[in-house]
Amino acid sequence: MVAKGMKAYKGKSQVGLKGEIAVWFSSLGLSLGLLMIVALLGVIAYNGLSVFWPKRVVQVEFDPQPASDLGSRSVVAGIITSQKTKSPDSVEEWRLFVGNKDQYGISFTYFDRGSLLNVTQPEGLLVLERTAYGKAIGYPEHISGPTGKIISAEHPNFAQRLGSLVKECQDRGKEIRKLETREIGAIHEALENLRLHQLRLERQSELSSEDREALERIDEERARYESLFTTLATRARLLRDLQISHKLHYRLASGEEIDLPIGEIHQFFYPNQIGFSGRAAVFWNHIKEFLLSEPREANTEGGVFPAIFGTFVMTLFMCVIVTPFGVLAAIYLCEYAKDGVFVRLVRIAINNLAGVPSIVFGVFGLGFFVYWVGGTLDQLFFSLRLPTPTFGTGGILWASLTLALMTVPVVIVATEEALTAVSPGLRESSMACGASRWQTIQRIVLPASAPGVLTGMILAMARGAGEVAPLMLLGVVKIAPSLPLDDQFPFLHLDRKFMHLGFHIYDLGFQSPDSEAALPMVFATTLLLIVLVVVLNLAAILIRNRLRRKYQMAGF
Amino acid sequence: MEKAVNMDPEWENRAASRRQDPPGRSYISVKDYSFWFGHTQVLQDLNLDMQKGSVTAFIGPSGCGKSTLLRSFNRLNELDPQARHRGDITIEDLSIYDPAVEVISLRKRVGMVFQKSNPFPKSIYENVVYSLRVAGKNNKSILDEVAENSLRSAALWDEVKDRLGESAYSLSVGQMQRLCIARAIANEPEVILMDEPCSALDPIATAKIEELIHDLKIKYTIIIVTHNMQQAARVSDSTAFFYTGNLIEYNKTQEIFLNPQNDKTEAYVSGRSG
Ligand SMILES: Nc1ncnc2c1ncn2[C@@H]1O[C@H](COP(=O)(O)OP(=O)(O)OP(=O)(O)O)[C@@H](O)[C@H]1O
Numbered sequence A: 001m002v003a004k005g006m007k008a009y010k011g012k013s014q015v016g017l018k019g020e021i022a023v024w025f026s027s028l029g030l031s032l033g034l035l036m037i038v039a040l041l042g043v044i045a046y047n048g049l050s051v052f053w054p055k056r057v058v059q060v061e062f063d064p065q066p067a068s069d070l071g072s073r074s075v076v077a078g079i080i081t082s083q084k085t086k087s088p089d090s091v092e093e094w095r096l097f098v099g100n101k102d103q104y105g106i107s108f109t110y111f112d113r114g115s116l117l118n119v120t121q122p123e124g125l126l127v128l129e130r131t132a133y134g135k136a137i138g139y140p141e142h143i144s145g146p147t148g149k150i151i152s153a154e155h156p157n158f159a160q161r162l163g164s165l166v167k168e169c170q171d172r173g174k175e176i177r178k179l180e181t182r183e184i185g186a187i188h189e190a191l192e193n194l195r196l197h198q199l200r201l202e203r204q205s206e207l208s209s210e211d212r213e214a215l216e217r218i219d220e221e222r223a224r225y226e227s228l229f230t231t232l233a234t235r236a237r238l239l240r241d242l243q244i245s246h247k248l249h250y251r252l253a254s255g256e257e258i259d260l261p262i263g264e265i266h267q268f269f270y271p272n273q274i275g276f277s278g279r280a281a282v283f284w285n286h287i288k289e290f291l292l293s294e295p296r297e298a299n300t301e302g303g304v305f306p307a308i309f310g311t312f313v314m315t316l317f318m319c320v321i322v323t324p325f326g327v328l329a330a331i332y333l334c335e336y337a338k339d340g341v342f343v344r345l346v347r348i349a350i351n352n353l354a355g356v357p358s359i360v361f362g363v364f365g366l367g368f369f370v371y372w373v374g375g376t377l378d379q380l381f382f383s384l385r386l387p388t389p390t391f392g393t394g395g396i397l398w399a400s401l402t403l404a405l406m407t408v409p410v411v412i413v414a415t416e417e418a419l420t421a422v423s424p425g426l427r428e429s430s431m432a433c434g435a436s437r438w439q440t441i442q443r444i445v446l447p448a449s450a451p452g453v454l455t456g457m458i459l460a461m462a463r464g465a466g467e468v469a470p471l472m473l474l475g476v477v478k479i480a481p482s483l484p485l486d487d488q489f490p491f492l493h494l495d496r497k498f499m500h501l502g503f504h505i506y507d508l509g510f511q512s513p514d515s516e517a518a519l520p521m522v523f524a525t526t527l528l529l530i531v532l533v534v535v536l537n538l539a540a541i542l543i544r545n546r547l548r549r550k551y552q553m554a555g556f
Numbered sequence B: 001m002e003k004a005v006n007m008d009p010e011w012e013n014r015a016a017s018r019r020q021d022p023p024g025r026s027y028i029s030v031k032d033y034s035f036w037f038g039h040t041q042v043l044q045d046l047n048l049d050m051q052k053g054s055v056t057a058f059i060g061p062s063g064c065g066k067s068t069l070l071r072s073f074n075r076l077n078e079l080d081p082q083a084r085h086r087g088d089i090t091i092e093d094l095s096i097y098d099p100a101v102e103v104i105s106l107r108k109r110v111g112m113v114f115q116k117s118n119p120f121p122k123s124i125y126e127n128v129v130y131s132l133r134v135a136g137k138n139n140k141s142i143l144d145e146v147a148e149n150s151l152r153s154a155a156l157w158d159e160v161k162d163r164l165g166e167s168a169y170s171l172s173v174g175q176m177q178r179l180c181i182a183r184a185i186a187n188e189p190e191v192i193l194m195d196e197p198c199s200a201l202d203p204i205a206t207a208k209i210e211e212l213i214h215d216l217k218i219k220y221t222i223i224i225v226t227h228n229m230q231q232a233a234r235v236s237d238s239t240a241f242f243y244t245g246n247l248i249e250y251n252k253t254q255e256i257f258l259n260p261q262n263d264k265t266e267a268y269v270s271g272r273s274g
């Protein structure tokens, strides 16, 4: 068969045939690669997005099996999360997400389709997303206030009323959070500063009368802050009481009756009543929550905003450090260094640096930046706070610096390539105009090679943003109490620990107590990380293309 | 070793009388100048003088060292770390290698136009005023004036006056070359070096540049390297013929073309060699 083909080609040159085969092979390789990438992205995108789509809830009846997790219950409502047909006896097995973890203690349960007596989709079922224990699924009965029952679930305005109460509680929740983190936080900080001031005064061997006065003043101020603290704390407590003053009374499909404070409800919907637009609205709300809110319940619920923010700030910060550093190094190597043994050694070192495993950089960052540089900084500037470290512990600064170190070879190599690509004629004409070497580099060579520098930055970003291993040694945490950038002086808190999407994925998938329930979040977070890297890259590519157009060489 | 022989005596006298002109009249002289790239000698014991306000053409076969000598006048060869020289070049009796003279100030006095026009990746305006910018002059009104005057001198003003902010790469190749000339004269140099400025241009653009050289020689001393004999004959006052790093003949252009003294010169200008 091949021989026939050969014959047909005999008239033409042998090279043509070989070339054809090579083309086939390379295109095969390309399509295989593309196929794998598309499949991977497809799986992630499908799973990541379907998390947010509200699915219908079924109610199933079955013969109670006292040995199972559900005990003697014979009815349960839940969302079908998988339907598998086992091969030998072709029994269909359903996995049902039943929620109500406060009552059942489990998230999922399995049924053989054949053992189910009855499967329905009751319209009255309500899905509640709560601040604790995840979702609840049940039939609403009524809402009660401090003085008794307010509205029954049969009332036509019930959903509306519940919605407005939830909204009210959410607003109050925001106020409470502001009170507790901002205002009370500020008081804590002021008290800490007073303590440090006092410590500094007391460490002096002799106290002047002025110092003694100052100490007294500190005591006064402390008392003032403490009374302020009590007032604010009381107000917060009052608000908290209001959060639980109204309760939603609901009944599970299996019969349990529960009172849930409205303040614990995030969102609710009737999964079997709403149509497509209702579903889309819930979907949209879920995505908004995922992107913009903080995680709850050991990160398995809520959003990932701090992790997005941490990743973003860290990556940007890394770029800000690595770009000038790499560009300067490349300029030296390319423009000033005389070609010799030393330069060649440096080049070899740079190329090999790119192959060092990232965890090694993590260890180096920990030893050098955190313990040595950070420890020294602490002793010099923050000695009063010791033994609590300020910079002597992992933080976003050290993580960015270490990643910058890790990615600097990429920037150097790309920049050098771009610098050598600038035509010698341009340099000569600049020098002939009376420009010095540095002026030539700064005004002509660098702008002309900016697209190449950006390419290096893009590559560095792509490598740095997805890196997790070194970060685990350098200040990434499961839950960070505050963001590395906020409206409190000095705005950019480089010593803070931070959350990171890559670590978040690892943490959810492998460290969480109920990793099966966390799986959807793993997909969603992975999707988000990929999207974030793509967006950062696209932004850089757009800038690069604009620059290219600007500095495009004329076609001659 | 042949030197600048076969000089017309009268011309010599005129040159000598010009040398005695009052100070301020700049002229260039090359004295026993040799040049090496590494171990290869490129120029051998050259001697020649050029008058102020004249156009001198360098001709000779490819690789004979014309560009190297031209680039010696603004010390551009020194960008190559292998470059070495012996002998001296003076402009207005001041050695260009004088330790008191900075290379940068020398390059401000000696502008250059290259064979391949290479505008900077900047706007037309910024290209013209580049030499002022690097000299630290940023006064807008001065820059505007210089830009207009230089572009007018380079006969480009009318074509670009409405698009000064556009990228220089939007110009045609001929316009780009005139832009490079405008760039070279923006800083008011005394000497302009041109290395085959028309080799990439069509006849009309070439004619424009030649006309320009005619106008510019009132103010500037021009040295031009060219492979085009007609061009050398049209634009230059005197012509130097080089052969393998030696100056074979240097005389008034008319003499070189009509009455060459050396066989090699005759062969070259009549198109029988090179
Ligand atoms: N940077 C350099 N390093 C080494 N040799 C060089 C260098 N530049 C020029 N040369 C050599 O010096 C000699 C003279 O070169 P030059 O460019 O001056 O010739 P040219 O007369 O301008 O030729 P053309 O008419 O082709 O432009 C050539 O043999 C060339 O190979």
Ligand SMILES: [Mg+2]
Residues within 6 Å of the ligand: B066, B067, B068, B195, B225
């Ligand atoms: Mg040349």
